[in-house]
Amino acid sequence: MAYESVKVETPLLLRILPVASVVLFFAVWQAIVDFGVVPNTMLASPTQVAVLFWEKLFVADPDGAVLSVHAWVSIQEAFTGFFLSLAIGIPLGLMMGWFSVAEGLARPIFELIRPIPPVAWIPLTIFWFGIGIPGKVFIIWLSGIVPCVINSYVGVRMTSPTLIQMARTYGATDWEIFKKICIPSALPMVFGAMTISQAYCWTTLVGAEYLAADQGLGYLITMGRRLASPPMVVLGMICVGLTGVAIGILIERVEKKLLAGIRR
Amino acid sequence: MDDTSKASGGRKTKIQVKNLTRSFGDLTVLNDISFNVAEGEFLSIVGPTGCGKTTFLNCLSKLLPTTKGNILIDGEEANPTKHNISFVFQEPTCMPWRTVRENVAYGMETKKFPKEKLEERLKYILDLVGLSDTANLYPNQVSASMEQRIAVARAFAVDPDLLLMDEPYGQLDVKLRYYLEDELVRLWKTLNSTVVFVTHNIEEAVYVAERILILSNKPTKIKAEVLVDLPRPRSLIDPKFVEIRKQVTELIRWW
Structure with missing residues (x-):
């Protein structure tokens, strides 16, 4: 084929800088703690965290579970909430964007609930579900569904009017236009929603575990505070961050694959 | 009259x-x-x-x-x-998520052409318009004039x-x-x-x-x-x- 793919080399500087910035960040952090600029009771050094990380891979004490268990519990909660918000939020948003009945029915309620921060639901959730997994999933679901609905809605709304007209001239029905024109055209926005929603879910997860949990990465942070152990707090934070990054990369991969035609 | x-x-x-x-x-x-x-x-x-x-x-x-x-x-x-009314618009109307072939087929698809007839006619039209070589590319991989030819091919394909x-x-x-x-x-x-x-x-x-x-x-x-x-x-x-x-x-x- 006449269309070849072109390889573009990243300049050396651009490859070095990100690494340098990370190395510098940790070096400064280590120095601050080692030289006592910030006392060790307030902040743990990277090496302390690394040591604790290694220990926590095998030792359940003092917080009751090894690191992988904490992470696994958190991931389960976050993903259950995340998938539920995708499963309900995306179809709802898409329908709201195209069918005026759906918009008329759902929009007012959605706008009413949307400004309430998900963590504000925690007390009610505890009344309803107790402190187990369902309650946390509910809160995570609430936070994840907002970007799903908004992005899917906007995505459908941004469908090129000419494409819709084109479909109409061929005699396509409203449903066919929705299915074959509006949804594919909204997909980039929907995938954007997945990324944002995942971030929201993951953030809310920590909030939810803060208040009511006995396992999970958010719980690890809380325990670190109770035990006055800065390394454990920082370890919890880093694990939350790293897991979030890993999930983000995963979603980006999936998105790139599915959207080959659109973003090429 | x-x-x-x-x-x-x-x-x-x-x-x-x-x-x-x-x-x-x-x-x-x-x-x-x-x-x-x-x-x-x-x-x-x-x-x-x-x-x-x-x-x-x-x-x-x-x-x-x-x-x-x-x-x-x-x-x-x-x-x-x-x-069968076809309309070729002033602006390009290619769906970026469909290949050239699928874009040309859209009209026939909507008109519910039987599968065999659709394939046969699609091949005929793509050959006629000279889009066979680029049939599997996406619209943003072809030139702007090509996009308009896709729309024209799609319009003729349904035998309007x-x-x-x-x-x-x-x-x-x-x-x-x-x-x-x-x-x-x-x-x-x-x-x-x-x-x-x-x-x-x-x-x-x-x-x-x-x-x-x-x-x-x-x-x-x-x-x-x-x-x-x-x-x-x-x-x-x-x-x-x-x-x-x-x-x-x-x-x-x-x-």
């Missing part, structure tokens, strides 16, 4: 537009327009800027309801779900009762336009479609059409009709061609 289509040459009347009127509030855009199009005819419509060409096409394609009057295809009220074109080559450079106009004429001849081609480019109209309708300013009426009975391929410097072009230009200028 057939007296308006002098170019029909004994051909059957395919499209009848009867007293087509469209107003937006107090503003009458289309004022009682009537004309016929013969089966297999290539009709061009030209008019001054802002004379309501787009409104006119939107009414013909049934995208817009008419205020008064009606459009008959084979004697029946035009209906996009029943009749009526093919409407709204300045499809308005945004392309001159050289490419000649090439695509020749291609359009070739497609029209090969597939024997009925084409209504709207443009503001007089030379283009004279080059492609068998008959030209000239619209007046708003409220728009048909001001004149010009037959173009020149042999093809047409030459832009043929004295007869120049004469017709001048005639149409004068008609547009003296409203």
